[in-house]
Amino acid sequence: MAQNPAPLGASSEVGRLRTVMLHRPGPELTRLTPRNNDTLLFDGIPWVARAQEEHDRFADALRERDVEVLYLTELLTETLGIAEARAHAVGEALAGLDLGDTMRGYLSGFLGEASPEDLTRHLTAGIRNDEVRGGFGLVTSLLAPDDFLIEPLPNLLFTRDSSVWVRDRVAITSLAMPARKRETELTELIYARHPRFAGTERIHGSHFEHVEGGDVLLLAPGVIAVGVGERTTPAGAERLARQVFRHELAHTVLAVPIAQERATMHLDTICTLVDVDKMVIYPNVADSLQAYTVTASGAPTSDPDLVLDVSASAPFLEAAAAAMGIDRLHQIETGLDPVTAEREQWDDGNNTLAIAPRVAVGYERNVETNARLEDAGIEVVAIAGSELGSGRGGPRCMSCPISREDPQR
Numbered sequence: 426m427a428q429n430p431a432p433l434g435a436s437s438e439v440g441r442l443r444t445v446m447l448h449r450p451g452p453e454l455t456r457l458t459p460r461n462n463d464t465l466l467f468d469g470i471p472w473v474a475r476a477q478e479e480h481d482r483f484a485d486a487l488r489e490r491d492v493e494v495l496y497l498t499e500l501l502t503e504t505l506g507i508a509e510a511r512a513h514a515v516g517e518a519l520a521g522l523d524l525g526d527t528m529r530g531y532l533s534g535f536l537g538e539a540s541p542e543d544l545t546r547h548l549t550a551g552i553r554n555d556e557v558r559g560g561f562g563l564v565t566s567l568l569a570p571d572d573f574l575i576e577p578l579p580n581l582l583f584t585r586d587s588s589v590w591v592r593d594r595v596a597i598t599s600l601a602m603p604a605r606k607r608e609t610e611l612t613e614l615i616y617a618r619h620p621r622f623a624g625t626e627r628i629h630g631s632h633f634e635h636v637e638g639g640d641v642l643l644l645a646p647g648v649i650a651v652g653v654g655e656r657t658t659p660a661g662a663e664r665l666a667r668q669v670f671r672h673e674l675a676h677t678v679l680a681v682p683i684a685q686e687r688a689t690m691h692l693d694t695i696c697t698l699v700d701v702d703k704m705v706i707y708p709n710v711a712d713s714l715q716a717y718t719v720t721a722s723g724a725p726t727s728d729p730d731l732v733l734d735v736s737a738s739a740p741f742l743e744a745a746a747a748a749m750g751i752d753r754l755h756q757i758e759t760g761l762d763p764v765t766a767e768r769e770q771w772d773d774g775n776n777t778l779a780i781a782p783r784v785a786v787g788y789e790r791n792v793e794t795n796a797r798l799e800d801a802g803i804e805v806v807a808i809a810g811s812e813l814g815s816g817r818g819g820p821r822c823m824s825c826p827i828s829r830e831d832p833q834r
């Protein structure tokens with residue numbers, strides 16, 4: 426368990442990182458096949474052992490810089506040691522499934538008796554029809570042997586998306602793609618029951634309009650950008666805005682429309698902050714990105730009818746600088762030409778994780794982007810990601826900052 430007394434919460438993308446939650450890829454990745462990888466949101470079939478190695482180096486790089494690394498599955502296993510938490514987890518996992526009463530009855534007993542470690546594995550790697558030892562009946566006969574009774578969660582790797590801290594509160598997000606829905610049941614359970622998070626107030630929730638953490642950028646203390654596109658819906662952005670205003674977690678939210686495409690599924694695939702006033706950004710869209718600035722004059726108030734003021738849309742970088750109270754948000758571009766930029770954007774060149782102002786983790790393969798970051802005075806902590814990247818996510822997607830110091834101006 427943690428010895429680091431760092432206070433929970435984050436107010437920016439770049440303040441010194443103290444504690445982060447990662448998920449070391451595990452047996453859930455062995456479930457990917459060429460038949461299911463699209464539905465499970467992977468673009469290839471990762472070599473699991475190599476992905477684990479790459480991930481271990483990522484975690485080492487963070488620890489070497491004094492970042493405390495928490496693993497999602499360790500937190501989950503510890504949480505599942507609590508009787509009510511495990512009953513809740515089993516109930517939730519079975520509730521949403523189309524299994525029929527025979528199999529549901531069997532699985533409820535089987536999961537209910539599993540050790541916390543085994544239960545974690547079943548909840549994350551899923552259970553295939555040919556893996557059960559009971560509950561046989563019409564459903565098991567009609568399903569194919571390799572059909573899943575409980576679906577695996579290969580995208581747990583991207584801990585960024587299933588929860589996001591805004592100051593001292595954690596937002597439980599609501600994931601848009603069916604393959605990821607169940608992830609937030611696990612993060613919600615961890616934050617609700619694990620002693621490390623006792624007393625933490627939660628906002629949003631898996632049952633609300635879709636908001637994914639990859640779309641939420643803490644541009645500066647009090648200023649949040651929310652991408653709206655394939656994942657986060659306009660209504661999700663509005664609900665998040667209301668909550669952060671109500672609880673005084675921010676004074677401005679910038680809603681940023683992004684193309685509803687795989688390559689730009691989240692705002693953090695397009696841009697991430699590497700300093701208090703510097704952003705690495707995909708040049709092919711940088712100039713056309715717009716933002717609606719949202720504020721609320723009467724906040725904080727518990728009034729559900731809190732009136733949001735929404736500006737006309739304006740160029741994103743300008744609107745961001747204005748909200749952040751800086752002259753200019755400098756842009757560092759991915760690649761030298763549009764094609765290189767497109768290639769490196771696809772490989773998550775823009776998806777960096779800042780460990781401190783001007784120190785950021787990036788995939789080593791994005792040679793041009795990293796060179797430009799270095800030219801701009803950013804230290805790039807380069808990690809291998811040939812296998813990790815097959816799920817379309819970089820260092821930022823693979824990390825959920827739980828504690829960051831406030832950034833120094």
Ligand SMILES: NC(=[NH2+])NCCC[C@H](N)C(=O)O
Binds near residue numbers: 639691694
């Ligand atoms: N914050 C991010 N950009 N996360 C990337 C998530 C990638 C994941 N395979 C998905 O499609 O959902």
